[in-house]
Amino acid sequence: MKSSKVVSAQDMDEPIVRKKSVSARNDGTMKTHIDAGEYGGFVTDEPRAHGGSGAGPSPLQTVLGALCGCEGVTFNRTATEFDFSYEGINFDGSYTIDIRGRMGDRRVRPHFQTVRVEARVRTQESEARLREVVEETEARCPVYNLISDAGVRMEIVWIREPPTEHA
Numbered sequence: 572m573k574s575s576k577v578v579s580a581q582d583m584d585e586p587i588v589r590k591k592s593v594s595a596r597n598d599g600t601m602k603t604h605i606d607a608g609e610y611g612g613f614v615t616d617e618p619r620a621h622g623g624s625g626a627g628p629s630p631l632q633t634v635l636g637a638l639c640g641c642e643g644v645t646f647n648r649t650a651t652e653f654d655f656s657y658e659g660i661n662f663d664g665s666y667t668i669d670i671r672g673r674m675g676d677r678r679v680r681p682h683f684q685t686v687r688v689e690a691r692v693r694t695q696e697s698e699a700r701l702r703e704v705v706e707e708t709e710a711r712c713p714v715y716n717l718i719s720d721a722g723v724r725m726e727i728v729w730i731r732e733p734p735t736e737h738a
Contacts, residue, residue: 602626631683634718635664639688641714642727646692649707657694658734664688683723690727693734705729 597603601623602616615630617623628636639662650657665687672681692701709715709727719725 600624603630631666631668634683634714635666635686635688638686638712638714638718639664639690641712642688642690642708645712645715646690646704646708649704649711653700653704653707655694655696655700655704657692657696659693661691661693662688680722682721683718685724685726686718687726688728689730691730691732693732695734696731698731701729701731 593605593607595603595605606612614627616626619625666683667685669679672679
């Protein structure tokens with residue numbers, strides 16, 4: 572069942588709320604099976620060295636992946652609005668965590684301390700145009716803002732690269 576809504580400009584003052592859901596099952600281990608319905612499923616786990624079975628990325632790795640994916644989606648939407656042409660983006664991300672927080676030390680945040688993402692955008696557009704799209708992308712990206720609002724020190728480096736030459 573699809574649900575679409577068309578609104579006029581004056582309706583933009585009212586919330587336009589969408590609801591998404593997942594279901595998840597954990598069988599008493601570090602591994603959790605996540606079902607996103609029509610979008611498929613995935614597994615989160617911890618590495619063997621940390622007590623898991625290594626069957627999938629850690630939950631924090633999935634958050635980092637969600638940040639890259641959300642930046643990609645938001646960049647694409649913004650680029651379309653700004654008539655910005657690009658071939659693609661390659662993301663590399665990393666994070667740091669002080670594990671004392673997840674070990675029970677309440678003085679230490681149990682989530683990311685830092686997040687760093689390098690986004691390599693393949694485009695002929697100028698750096699100034701890229702900067703415009705990036706600024707709007709980061710203002711609109713839900714996952715970026717979720718992590719930022721949590722007080723995580725973030726460094727997102729956007730790098731303009733020439734498009735791939737096709738022979």
